[in-house]
Structure formats: C-alpha cells, structure tokens
Amino acid sequence: MTSRLKFTASVLAGGLLALSTGIAAHAADTVRVRGKIESFHGSTLVVKTREGETAKITLKDGWKPSSLAKASVDAIKPGDFVGVTSIPTADGKNGAVEVLIFPAAMKGTGEGSYAWDLQPNSTMTNATVANAVKSVNGHSLTLTYKGGEKVISIADGTPIVTTAPATEADLKPGATVFVPSQKADDGTLSSSRVVAGKNGVEPPM
Structure with a gap:
C-alpha cells in the first residue's frame, strides 16, 4: 500500500470511529443536530436545524468531516x-x-x-x-x-x-449535515464529527 493510500485509510478509519461513536452514544448530554449549514468558519459550524432553530457548534481539536455514498x-x-x-x-x-x-x-x-x-x-x-x-x-x-x-x-x-470521505470544502452553506454533538452544562454544543451531504447523498440518519 502506498503512503498516500495508507494516509487516506487512516483518516477514514478515524472518521468512521468517531461516526460510530456518535451513532452509538445515547446519553442525556448527546444532541444529534440535523439540518443545513448556515456558515462554517474556523472551528465554528452554524446549522439551521430541521426544527427551525439555529445551532452553533464548536468543532473540537482533531475533528473530521465525512460523507456517505x-x-x-x-x-x-x-x-x-x-x-x-x-x-x-x-x-x-x-x-x-x-x-x-x-x-x-x-x-x-x-x-x-x-x-x-x-x-x-x-x-x-x-x-x-x-x-x-x-x-x-x-x-x-x-x-x-x-x-x-x-x-x-x-x-x-x-x-x-455506506461511509465515504469528505473534506472541509464540502461544508458549504446549504449542505445537509448530521452532527452528533455534546451539550455542556451551559448549553453550548461541541462535536468531533460532521457527516455532510455530498454528490447528492444526504445523511439519512
């Protein structure tokens, strides 16, 4: 396996682990944000949720985007x-x-x-x-x-x-996302994973 393929496989495996952790988690402080991106700057993602609210999510160090196919x-x-x-x-x-x-x-x-x-x-x-x-x-x-x-x-x-890779460039305004997030005591949201719609395939979960 080439070094490029090894790197891609490593990144995707890490992303899948974060995705599966978000899917499996069902603790009271877990908030699954579903909606469309309003803005994405630096480590801040703003999503218009399916409920019509605005969710501001801080992306944690080492966060990874992914998509679906x-x-x-x-x-x-x-x-x-x-x-x-x-x-x-x-x-x-x-x-x-x-x-x-x-x-x-x-x-x-x-x-x-x-x-x-x-x-x-x-x-x-x-x-x-x-x-x-x-x-x-x-x-x-x-x-x-x-x-x-x-x-x-x-x-x-x-x-x-099934799972597929993505980049930060895929997090465009209007893109549909699924963001398993953690809610702190003060109400702020943070996440290490963003599953984005890509190539016409939107997150159905």
Missing part, C-alpha cells in the same frame, strides 16, 4: 455489520427507515438496539446480519446483537448508505 440492499450479506433505524409497522413488526453499512473494520462498534430520535418511536439497531431474505414484498434482515435479535423489513426506496 449510496449502497444497495442486495449488497448486504450475512456477517455484515449494519446500523438500521426502524419504526413499528402496522402489522406489529419493524420497518427500516434507513440502513448504514459499516466497513468490516468497524464490526461490533456501538452494538445494541436503543431508542433513536430520527422519527417518533424510532429505534437504532447496530448489529450483525444473521440472515438476509428477499421476498416478493422486498427484503428483510435478521439482526443479532448481544442480548437480542431483531427482524427488520426493508421496503423499496429505503435509503441504503
């Missing part, structure tokens, strides 16, 4: 590690809202199933695919994690993404 549900196979946001369906089962396919190096990170705030009653499940089934009604995944198992259906049109 489209993936196919057909690419998901037994043994893959995925993060799936799901909601209860009318038949009492679980339907996917979005699916993030982690690279093999991140397998096991943030493993579990817990409440998520993408939509009302949504749940995030980070788990290994035990079985991937295709039927006439679409796909379903059997996910296994420590202490549990969950079957989630994936309807046609559900966003399926």
Whole structure:
C-alpha cells in the first residue's frame, strides 16, 4: 500500500470511529443536530436545524468531516455489520427507515438496539446480519446483537448508505449535515464529527 493510500485509510478509519461513536452514544448530554449549514468558519459550524432553530457548534481539536455514498440492499450479506433505524409497522413488526453499512473494520462498534430520535418511536439497531431474505414484498434482515435479535423489513426506496470521505470544502452553506454533538452544562454544543451531504447523498440518519 502506498503512503498516500495508507494516509487516506487512516483518516477514514478515524472518521468512521468517531461516526460510530456518535451513532452509538445515547446519553442525556448527546444532541444529534440535523439540518443545513448556515456558515462554517474556523472551528465554528452554524446549522439551521430541521426544527427551525439555529445551532452553533464548536468543532473540537482533531475533528473530521465525512460523507456517505449510496449502497444497495442486495449488497448486504450475512456477517455484515449494519446500523438500521426502524419504526413499528402496522402489522406489529419493524420497518427500516434507513440502513448504514459499516466497513468490516468497524464490526461490533456501538452494538445494541436503543431508542433513536430520527422519527417518533424510532429505534437504532447496530448489529450483525444473521440472515438476509428477499421476498416478493422486498427484503428483510435478521439482526443479532448481544442480548437480542431483531427482524427488520426493508421496503423499496429505503435509503441504503455506506461511509465515504469528505473534506472541509464540502461544508458549504446549504449542505445537509448530521452532527452528533455534546451539550455542556451551559448549553453550548461541541462535536468531533460532521457527516455532510455530498454528490447528492444526504445523511439519512
């Protein structure tokens, strides 16, 4: 592997670790900022959130940007590690809202199933695919994690993404971002990770 490729792989791996940490975190002081960039200067990112508020986020030393790329549900196979946001369906089962396919190096990170705030009653499940089934009604995944198992259906049109690199140049006004942030006692926000929309792929999480 060339030194350039080694550097790129190292940066991306570090970014993925920060991303997965942000996804897995569900402590009371974690705030997941979703919205569009209003401005980005130095270490300060200002986002107009989906709730219509303005969030000012201080980016920590060593912070990294990342993006996402489209993936196919057909690419998901037994043994893959995925993060799936799901909601209860009318038949009492679980339907996917979005699916993030982690690279093999991140397998096991943030493993579990817990409440998520993408939509009302949504749940995030980070788990290994035990079985991937295709039927006439679409796909379903059997996910296994420590202490549990969950079957989630994936309807046609559900966003399926995987991780991809980004640069500070991608943090332009109007770009859609997902920023897992920490809220201090004084209400200020800080983060070490910004997931930005790029090449037409916006963060669905």
